[in-house]
Amino acid sequence: IQMTQSPPTLSAAVGDRVTITCRASETIDNWLAWYQQKAGKAPKLLIYDASSLGSGVPSRFSGSGSGTEFTLTISSLQPDDFATYYCQQYNSYSPKITFGGGTKVEIK
C-alpha cells in the first residue's frame, strides 16, 4: 500500500491552522498513525487509529479520515510545531507497514 502525503512542504505562521493530507493507494480502514520528527531526533507519535491522540500530545493536534483519505490538523501552529510530519499505515492485510514521504512545516 502506497501512502502519498501532500503538500511535501508547507510554509505557515505561528497561529495558523494547518492541514496535512495522507492518501492510501487502497483502503486501510482507520489503521493510520501520524508522527512528528524534528531535525536530528526520533519520530514522536501524535495520532493513532486515525483520530486518537497520543499520550501527552497537545489537543491542538487532531486527526480524521478513514478508508483512503486522512488529514492531520494543527489548530493553531506553535513555534514548537515546525518539523516534518509522517503518516504510517498499519493495515494487517497489507504485506508491510509503509510511511508517507513526509510534509515539512516551515516558518513563513
Next chain:
Amino acid sequence: QVHLQESGPGLVKPSETLSLTCTVSGDSITSAFWGWVRQPPGKGLEWIGFIYNSGTTNFNPSLSRRVSMSLDTSKNQFSLTLTGVTAADTAIYYCARAQGGTQVFYFYYMDVWGQGTTVTVSS
C-alpha cells in the same frame, strides 16, 4: 517511563553483517512487541520489521532475505541483524515499541522510539 537505547558499530564494511541491539528500560520485552525502522540520510522512514514477545518475527518483504531479529530476555534487549550490507543500507536505525494490539503477525503503530543510531556502510 519507557526508554529505548540503540547500540552497535557506526561503521560496517560492504558485504559484512550489521548488528544492532536495543536496550529497553521501564517495560519488559516479554510483555510487548518491538520493531526497527530506518531512515537513510535526508530521506523518509522505512519499516524493517517486528519481533513479537514470543520471538516470532514479521519482516519487510524487501529485506526479509537479509534480516533477522531476536530477544534476549535476560538483558531485556532485542537485536537486529542485517547481512550482506551495501551503501544503500546506510541510515539512522531506530528501535521502537509496537502498540495497539496483542495478535502476532499483525501490524501496529509505534509509541516509544529510541534516539536512533547512525550506521554507515563503507570500506
